[in-house]
Amino acid sequence: MPSEIPLYDIVIIGAGPVGLLLSVALSRWGYKVRHIDNRPVPTATGRADGIQPRSLEILKNMGLKRKVMAHDPARVFEVAFWDPAPGGKIVRTGTWASCPEFLDARYPFTALLHQGLIERVLIEDLEKNGTTVQRPWTITRFETNHKNAEYPVEVDLKNLDSNVTDTVRAKYLFSGEGARSFVREQLGVQIRHKDPISHVWGVMDGVVRTNFPDIKMKCTIHSDHGSIMVIPRENNMVRLYIQIASSTDPDFNPRKTATVEEVQAAAQKIFAPYYCDWDRVEWYSVYPIGQGIADKYTLDHRVFMGGDVCHTHSPKAGQGMNTAFHDAINFAWKMHLVESGFASRDVLSTYEVERKFIAETLLNFDNKYAALFSKRQPSASEVSDAHESGSKETKNEFVEMFKANCEFTSGFGVAYNGNIFNHSDDHRFQHPLIISGSPKIRPGRIMPPSNVTRVVDANVVHLENEIPFNGSFRMFVFAGLGQSPRPDGHQALADFARHLTAPNSFYTRFGYGDASRDIHHDSENPHSRFFSLALVFAAKRSEIEIADLPALFRDYAAKVYADDRKDVRVLESKAAAHAKVGLEGEEGAVVVVRPDGHVGIAVRLVEGRGTVEALEGYFRSFTARDGGLGGGADRVRSQL
Amino acid sequence: MPSEIPLYDIVIIGAGPVGLLLSVALSRWGYKVRHIDNRPVPTATGRADGIQPRSLEILKNMGLKRKVMAHDPARVFEVAFWDPAPGGKIVRTGTWASCPEFLDARYPFTALLHQGLIERVLIEDLEKNGTTVQRPWTITRFETNHKNAEYPVEVDLKNLDSNVTDTVRAKYLFSGEGARSFVREQLGVQIRHKDPISHVWGVMDGVVRTNFPDIKMKCTIHSDHGSIMVIPRENNMVRLYIQIASSTDPDFNPRKTATVEEVQAAAQKIFAPYYCDWDRVEWYSVYPIGQGIADKYTLDHRVFMGGDVCHTHSPKAGQGMNTAFHDAINFAWKMHLVESGFASRDVLSTYEVERKFIAETLLNFDNKYAALFSKRQPSASEVSDAHESGSKETKNEFVEMFKANCEFTSGFGVAYNGNIFNHSDDHRFQHPLIISGSPKIRPGRIMPPSNVTRVVDANVVHLENEIPFNGSFRMFVFAGLGQSPRPDGHQALADFARHLTAPNSFYTRFGYGDASRDIHHDSENPHSRFFSLALVFAAKRSEIEIADLPALFRDYAAKVYADDRKDVRVLESKAAAHAKVGLEGEEGAVVVVRPDGHVGIAVRLVEGRGTVEALEGYFRSFTARDGGLGGGADRVRSQL
Known part of the structure; x- marks a missing residue:
């Protein structure tokens, strides 16, 4: 009887770095996760051990870094x-x-530090959010049946201790099984060996x-x-x-x-x-160790793979776990935006495009590096x-x-090519206000880190971490130099706020649509689950009065900042955070950052409706077509 | 039968901030602590809540800051x-x-953050070191009998639940009971009210x-x-x-x-x-709230008091818990140095002298502050x-x-006057190499913080935290500007090492005296429980070869640093850590820091035996008289 089959948003196979980080993200965002691993206990010691600088930033942005560092690596x-x-x-x-x-x-x-300590931090986090890794369980069969539109993937699982079996249905199946992958084998996906030397x-x-x-x-x-x-x-x-x-x-x-x-x-x-x-x-x-890369990361956009399932290489450059982390977060936010009705289903194809490109870069590097390492110097x-x-x-x-x-190798070379999310001159939407060719703010790369002073509490904070990995697009509004933080002195900011909150804007279409919602303590997502805003003034903290800002920003009171901290990298600049994204003139900009911290697009902040128009075009190119127009959006709203 | 009476190094009454921090320190150092509190459970919420900047540094130096900050204050x-x-x-x-x-x-x-969260961190730490706070227990009687030379304090304790009683003997009794103190009352110590207004x-x-x-x-x-x-x-x-x-x-x-x-x-x-x-x-x-200060912090140098027992004031400046922390660590290291045979017993008198002076400063401040706060502005x-x-x-x-x-109020005003530990022109030992009148390095105050690069692992570290609160005197050896980090280029350093390790030096007298001791992994106290050394070169990390240093410093391999980090406070200086302790010339210095982080003395680093001679005189003024000369020192050595 099909109605008795347990239903999940996703089944995750494997509780190594890729599976666990994916599970952490999706569990936090409320998804129902079935997570299994065929080992009876988590990693006790050894294995992967290097967390690269960029991965530390990712963990910081997820609020996990402090717990990892507590193990004194x-x-x-x-x-x-x-x-x-x-x-x-x-x-x-x-x-x-x-x-x-x-x-x-x-x-x-x-x-x-050893992989087991890192796993422990991730396991504690997902358990807090209601997901448990079941052990020792394995996958014995899976099948995608598109006739079941909502839960198309059927998965057979088996307990290796008791031999109990379980059949479940899910929206997605994700394999983070490691180099020896049942899922990859069943799919018939081939491993291509860049370097025949093992x-x-x-x-x-x-x-x-x-x-x-x-x-x-x-x-x-x-x-x-x-x-x-x-x-x-x-x-x-x-x-x-x-x-x-x-x-x-x-x-x-x-x-x-x-x-x-x-x-x-x-x-x-x-x-x-x-x-x-x-x-x-x-x-x-x-x-x-053999170098290899999987031909495909998915065949049907329902069964996905990541981590060592897709790419293996030598341990020498310390990249394995770090690449796995990137795989996990890249898939997590895309699946989330599709399943929550924000993005159209075809954005899922960018997971393989983006991550396989990085894996290929890694293998090219590893190839040469391993050869030189083995050679007598x-x-x-x-x-x-x-x-x-x-x-x-x-x-x-x-x-x-x-x-x-x-x-x-530090992780800062993770630079995705232009695609529907990473604006470039090849993007199907173009607008004169889009900033292109800036050496400082580059779609596909992360936004540079900077310190700013938060207005409400005078705390010195990391601007790039002020919006955590919460599944939202982050819109950093840089007000520009020489602009008054008072609204009557900043028409472009007032216009931006007005047009962004207009009834048919992308921001409103994907908003909660519930004016009576209590937003008093919701500083990150007061209006929409899909957008978080931050506003940065090139001014002193004491000059900024939140009560005087447009209503839009008053609801983001805890996300308004003074760009007033010295930075040794741009000592001569009047406003360091502005300078680090390439803004040295009077004009401001809106930098849109994807949920994973990579820049999507940057648009000049000008008077009139142009700025929001440019953003509208960018978002419309991948948001769900019925957003705000029909039953779909209403359904989304009522779910949120 | 007296032999059945349980014996402790110390009985601590009260598990608020002062009692707990004292208990943490003494438990870490191996003392046998009986710790009771009359409340059935630790503080659940509320009460003291402000940790001042200097107290954060103390917690950092004790390795406790990260756990406190994990509560997201x-x-x-x-x-x-x-x-x-x-x-x-x-x-x-x-x-x-x-x-x-x-x-x-x-x-x-x-x-x-509320006091309960801070207490939790401290309780976890002392439990790791074998001490448990017993609750709800109270003290019903105590008596010092100097005829029992080793354990002169007899204390009667009572369980408030079961009414079970227990009589114990201890070397010390410490009351951290709070403003209403049985011990203070029994001793007949009066509270003096600075300000009659309550x-x-x-x-x-x-x-x-x-x-x-x-x-x-x-x-x-x-x-x-x-x-x-x-x-x-x-x-x-x-x-x-x-x-x-x-x-x-x-x-x-x-x-x-x-x-x-x-x-x-x-x-x-x-x-x-x-x-x-x-x-x-x-x-x-x-x-x-009434302002008050105890006339005495001890009568017999066996029964001591600290925290709110000794000083009460308004909560407005957020000083209560911070003053308690300082009381605790000040008493802890002094008791430790006496009980381990390093310092003569009369140094215990400096506890009251130093801490009561600070309490009086606090009350003077609070007095005026409270009056102005209450006055309409x-x-x-x-x-x-x-x-x-x-x-x-x-x-x-x-x-x-x-x-x-x-x-x-930030805690940086805790500046102790000259005494046996804090060298001044009034100290009974004087020597021409002693640095006096420096505006940068002031006995009685803390050493300024600075970043340096640790040679063995290239980690950027906090110099002032490289030696933790471990009960040792810290000797920071600043090699001086323009000096080669090679030993053949630095005669003063070679001479310092030679004279410090001479058979009759204070350093050797209070050493382990066991040449076969395995010191390979003991980076902090390779030679003596009472001294930790750190060596700072005004050079690049890559210029410093630990293998070339005098043997003394090779045993401190993990405590050798390159003073090569930029500091915005002394941007123009060639070597920031040197500059921050006032060293801008070729000559180096040895800065002796007490176990609690306050500077004791600074001596110029010169060729010959003068530098060690000056240190010898300083230490000889308070070390135990039989140190190194007779049975006493042998006894100490065999204990360590």
Whole structure:
């Protein structure tokens, strides 16, 4: 009897980073999630461990960073390069910032702690919102039947302990199963191997005693006895990555292994002349790594995949979990906007387009990086010779490769191409007020971080984090320099407020439509579940009176800011937050930021209805067609 | 049978801020603590709520700040002053930073959350270290019998639920009972009233809806209908303080009270023309406040008191809990140094000397502040007239009083006078290398905060927090500008290391005396429980090789720093941390910081044995006389 089948918004398979972060977001937004994992318990230790600077910003924006940092992760600010020295020794040939100053990162370091601690933070959060990860459960069958328009996906699940089975129906199925994926296999999606070379890696976490001076730094060590990567960890631990075999070896065996003692002995040889003794080993694993990327992330826009299911690569650049986080949030907000009636269903296709492009960039990078890592590097004396002849820079390819890719490995290279969300000259909607070609505010990239003073409580806050990852589009209204914060002195702002709240505007169409709603304590979404506004004046806090602002902004009282903080990156600017988005003149702008923090479009703030007109065109290109016009919108309103 | 009497290092009565923080410190350091409180459960809500900037630094130094901030306290950066306006209304006449920029505060705000949340953090910490607060227990008798040299204090305790009694012996008894103290009464210690005026206050925590624009700010409101203080709180709450009666009223009754509704109605009148409705009230209390200070904090140097037992005052300046924190840590490290055989017993007298002086300063301030708060202030039009005649500044005495006392109320005014710990020209030991009269590094005050780069891991860290509140004296060695970080280029540093580790130096005398001790992972106290070293070079991180340093500093590998970070307060300086302690020349210095973060002495770093000689004289003036010379020191060594 079909009516007895349990119904879910989504079934998520796998409770690694991608599955958990997706589950966290959707659970917070009220979706009914069935989440299973085939492991009996969460990760206890080891595995993925690097949270890149941009991922820390994502966690901050989700209110999860503090809980992760409470585990006191190691912080990597610099990487040291060690190369062969005469006599079979090693010598430090240089260091380099892991997130150099030219990247405007709020947290310019990588945080390192084991995956289990990160999972714990995410599991606690989703449990608070009513979702539990069921273990050990696996998926045994799934099928999409479009005849069932509302819950087209049927999924068979099985408890691996009790062998109890369960059949459920869902709107979506998401696989975050990891590299070995039942869902991907069933779909017949192929893994394409960028690089035919595969490697066997040994990884060991533990506490060492050593006189190697950089044991608390991230290091790449190339010696005549092999290569190793050193990564500091929480709790005084260190992680060593050591390559055990490569498919380029004459006798390559992908099942080659090594004991703890063998790896320790190999490491000791590489570390010479320094000693390296082990107090204890917390985790040790040997695993083959092949580079691969899935041809498709979805076939039918109902069954989706993400994380290691779609892309595998070497662990050396610390990208795995970070790419998974991006996959998760990218899918979460798009599914949310479709299911809540805001966006048309075809926006779901941008998930694969955006994320597969990044995975390909990652694999191209990893490809070259892994090859150079495995290659013996010139020894210090060779480099020194080269340096004297003025060509050092080209000699150590590995170091040059590392430096060139800092932006990407820090996560700030996640730059989506133009599409329906990321306005470009190819977008089907164009308007003269749209800002294009700005080097500071680039659709597809994140908005630069800046500090501002919140007017209501004089708190110094992160502007970019003032609107959390809540599923809404964020409209940052920069009032412009030399504009009075008084409404009678700022006609463009008054016009913007008037036209935005006009009865047929996109803002009103997707509003709650309920004038009696109590918005007193709803500072983020007073009018609409789909939009959050923030207003930034290039003025002193004491000059800004919220009571004098247009009614629109009075309802956003807690989101009005004074752009009055000094920023060392733009010390000469009168208003740092304005300068960081490229606004140095009198005119303001509205910067629309997607729910995941990436810029969608920026429009000049001018008198008249032009600004809202430009935004209207942008949103109309992907919002649901019946929004505000017929039964659909009414249905949405009554649901919210 | 005396042998059956349980023995403790200390019995602590009362689990408010002073008792808990003392208990946290002593439990961490391994003392056996009996801790009781007569309330059946910890504070659930309300009561003290303001953590001042300097107290946040103390919590940070103890590793407790993050857990407190996890409760998302409100943050007060500015205070708004509202004064009477014509027609019985109120108008904002100005705002002022609660911790202005001239104060070099790491956290320039007050954090506000209810006392129960803070207590919870402290209780969790002491439970981790084996101490439990027993409730509801009270003290019924105590007696100091010096014939029992080791455990001279006998205390009778009683469970208020079961009426079970217990007699214990302890080295110390500490009363943190609050204003009504059994211990103080039994000792016959009198409370002196600075100001004979007493007040009845109403205080109400809750969630309001209002159009008063500064409801998220700390405000002092003077109106023709009375005065009120507004303080934002965690969880969208606000606290209102309202004066209900004063002993200056003609019909004063210290037992006068008021209902919730009466206070709300009075507040509404003061807030006019703004409305103020209550969504809910979380806590409400009416209590009389008299200013008072105890004549003595101890009579016999065995039974001590702190917190509200010793000083009571109005809640308006938010000083109560903060003063209690300072009392607790001041007593903790002194008792520790005496009981561990480092300091002579007479240093305990400095507890009362230092803390009573601060309490007296507080009461003098509170006295004037409370009087001005209760006084009707000139209305805005009056002020405005005065302003036009150029004398506004002297007109609003309350605002001027507030501004003048920011340093004190932020906690940075805790400046102890010269004594055996705080070197001055009156100290019994003098030496030509002692730095005196520096405006930057002042014995009795805290060392200014600065950011430096830790050499081993390239982490950017807070220099002043690199040595936690661990009971040790902190010796910050600033190598000086233009000095090479190489040992062969820095004779003064090499000499310092050599003389400090000489067999008869204070450093060696109070060392572990065990060469086989495993110090590999002990970065804070490799040689002695009583000293922690940190070494700061005015150089780039990459120029500093720890392996090249004198052996002394190689054992402190994790405490070597590059003074290479820009600081906006000393932008023009070559080395910011050096500049902040007044070192702009080639010569370095050793800054000795007491375990509680206050500077003890600063000595110039010169070639030869002079630097260590000066430190030797300083420490010898308060260390235990038998240290290193006889059985005493041997006993200490074997204990450690």
